Amino acid sequence: MSKILVALKRVVDANIRVRVKPDGSGVATEGVKMSINPFDEIALEEALRIKEKGAAAEVVVASVGPDDAQQQLRTGLAMGADRAIHVRADQPIEPLAVARVLLKLIEREQPKIVLLGKQAIDDDNNQTGQMLAALWNRPQATFASKVELSGDTARVSREVDTGLETIEIDLPAVITTDLRLNEPRYVKLPEIMKAKKKPLETLALDELGVDITPQFKVLNYAPPPARQKGIMVKDVAELVATLKQRGLL
Amino acid sequence: MTKVLVIAEHANGKLNPATAKCVTCASQIEGAEIHVAVLAADATEVAAQAAQLTGVARVLKIEHSANAEPLAAVLAPQIVAIAGEYTHLLGPSTTFGKDLMPRVAALLGVGQISDIMAVEGPYRFRRPIYAGNAIVTVEAASDRKLVGTVRTASFQATANDGHAEIVAVESTAELPTHTRFVERSAAATGRPDLQTAARVVSGGRALGSAEGFQAIYRLADKLGAAVGASRAAVDAGYVPNDLQVGQTGKIIAPELYIAVGISGAIQHLTGIKDARTIVAINKDPEAPIFEVADVGLVGDLFEILPELERQLG
Numbered sequence: 001m002s003k004i005l006v007a008l009k010r011v012v013d014a015n016i017r018v019r020v021k022p023d024g025s026g027v028a029t030e031g032v033k034m035s036i037n038p039f040d041e042i043a044l045e046e047a048l049r050i051k052e053k054g055a056a057a058e059v060v061v062a063s064v065g066p067d068d069a070q071q072q073l074r075t076g077l078a079m080g081a082d083r084a085i086h087v088r089a090d091q092p093i094e095p096l097a098v099a100r101v102l103l104k105l106i107e108r109e110q111p112k113i114v115l116l117g118k119q120a121i122d123d124d125n126n127q128t129g130q131m132l133a134a135l136w137n138r139p140q141a142t143f144a145s146k147v148e149l150s151g152d153t154a155r156v157s158r159e160v161d162t163g164l165e166t167i168e169i170d171l172p173a174v175i176t177t178d179l180r181l182n183e184p185r186y187v188k189l190p191e192i193m194k195a196k197k198k199p200l201e202t203l204a205l206d207e208l209g210v211d212i213t214p215q216f217k218v219l220n221y222a223p224p225p226a227r228q229k230g231i232m233v234k235d236v237a238e239l240v241a242t243l244k245q246r247g248l249l
Numbered sequence: 250m251t252k253v254l255v256i257a258e259h260a261n262g263k264l265n266p267a268t269a270k271c272v273t274c275a276s277q278i279e280g281a282e283i284h285v286a287v288l289a290a291d292a293t294e295v296a297a298q299a300a301q302l303t304g305v306a307r308v309l310k311i312e313h314s315a316n317a318e319p320l321a322a323v324l325a326p327q328i329v330a331i332a333g334e335y336t337h338l339l340g341p342s343t344t345f346g347k348d349l350m351p352r353v354a355a356l357l358g359v360g361q362i363s364d365i366m367a368v369e370g371p372y373r374f375r376r377p378i379y380a381g382n383a384i385v386t387v388e389a390a391s392d393r394k395l396v397g398t399v400r401t402a403s404f405q406a407t408a409n410d411g412h413a414e415i416v417a418v419e420s421t422a423e424l425p426t427h428t429r430f431v432e433r434s435a436a437a438t439g440r441p442d443l444q445t446a447a448r449v450v451s452g453g454r455a456l457g458s459a460e461g462f463q464a465i466y467r468l469a470d471k472l473g474a475a476v477g478a479s480r481a482a483v484d485a486g487y488v489p490n491d492l493q494v495g496q497t498g499k500i501i502a503p504e505l506y507i508a509v510g511i512s513g514a515i516q517h518l519t520g521i522k523d524a525r526t527i528v529a530i531n532k533d534p535e536a537p538i539f540e541v542a543d544v545g546l547v548g549d550l551f552e553i554l555p556e557l558e559r560q561l562g
Contacts, residue, residue, distance in 0.1 A: 018379045027383050061293035096360045123378050125363045139428040142348045159490045160344040167433040215360040220388040228541040236556040239546050248505045
């Protein structure tokens with residue numbers, strides 16, 4: 001029976017507004033709430049639904065990151081994943097390197113589908129899934145809003161700029177998720193207790209033999225340019241007059 | 250020598266305006282010779298349009314029946330096959346480019362710089378992270394190919410007075426058959442395109458329903474504007490997904506952006522930061538949208554919208 005591999009990234013929670021450190025060396029993430037990247041959570045939910053429909057036997061969650069990433073893997077286990085793999089990386093790791101690590105896990109686990117978010121909401125790169133599919137030499141269905149499996153193929157609706165596009169892909173394949181694929185379930189307390197007993201394996205990067213040397217250097221972090229303070233108008237007439245005066249109507 | 254290959258985005262024989270913006274970005278890389286690659290089943294029309302883009306020296310026509318639809322898995326190996334002579338490969342940060350370029354980068358064994366918003370040097374660029382709450386300056390090594398996507402809201406389209414040569418290139422790469430196009434459902438609205446419109450009217454969850462959202466369409470039509478929406482309005486099913494503006498939707502830069510009943514989550518604001526003028530209409534005076542609005546009006550949108558329509562004549 002087939003297996004689904006889901007990649008989870010630990011990121012600053014979506015509701016937190018991060019600030020750039022005054023010295024421009026990074027963003028302040030100390031002490032802020034961390035969560036599973038929301039798109040990855042959707043990916044996990046989809047994997048669980050596929051398993052619950054009987055189309056997969058096992059859901060494995062994996063994360064590449066610091067020891068704290070185990071918290072997000074535990075949350076993934078509490079949502080319903082069967083086991084977790086933590087690949088420890090203390091330094092920041094670029095999408096291509098993450099893709100190379102995930103490829104090693106694919107070689108080991110032989111999943112039928114790899115599901116992950118279309119982008120992580122910290123670096124906003126939107127690369128890892130596509131890169132993984134390329135290295136694996138398999139299909140990619142990015143920005144998925146609907147996934148229908150049928151034997152060794154999947155029909156995926158993708159959210160594209162002009163609307164929805166449907167493609168058919170042979171499995172195994174990489175699918176990256178968009179917002180409207182599903183609504184992830186809430187984790188119940190008994191599940192959290194149960195998750196503590198589920199297997200979580202830790203691997204060191206050098207065990208996998210992956211080159212993670214960064215290709216890019218971040219020279220500086222800056223806050224975005226602020227917009228000039230605007231004005232408030234009291235009614236529609238004043239709004240229309242203001243826009244006309246500014247040559248906008 | 251610096252040589253930049255821009256991958257053209259196109260549909261139905263028309264070059265997408267995002268390509269002209271990528272060319273502008275490429276032209277800011279000092280000393281760059283710019284080529285544009287058009288991958289299509291029949292590239293004649295699109296190649297002719299690309300040849301007019303100011304700053305382009307050569308257009309490569311790569312024609313193959315498998316290129317009838319833009320499937321990343323099919324296009325990527327063909328781009329890699331011609332990548333040899335180029336120092337930079339750029340595509341637009343649209344769903345087309347976001348899907349394709351990382352696949353190209355990985356096949357080339359290099360990383361990618363996504364959403365380039367400014368060129369600071371041939372290998373130094375600025376890009377937004379954390380939904381635009383921070384801007385990083387990123388440097389890449391000059392001995393590797395640089396693959397990037399271009400944040401189209403950050404660049405003006407290049408002009409159309411060029412006369413680039415058009416060269417046909419044979420597609421020799423082995424193409425996969427594991428990925429097949431099925432269909433595309435695009436709503437033909439007759440309204441301006443959200444990504445390029447000079448005016449945009451956007452609605453949020455406060456519109457309350459798909460029927461309520463009709464007021465947004467009416468105002469947009471009065472202004473000749475495109476229609477956008479917040480994620481909440483899309484999630485609630487008032488409008489289709491392609492209207493979503495924000496971090497994970499479209500990043501736009503219209504002259505006039507009117508946000509109606511949109512509270513202004515950071516994920517939405519990142520999509521409109523480059524708008525020239527932002528107008529916010531919201532019943533909650535504390536809504537974060539007012540922090541970025543140039544002109545704000547507090548009130549009930551169901552009273553304001555009809556009144557606005559009336560006053561616009």
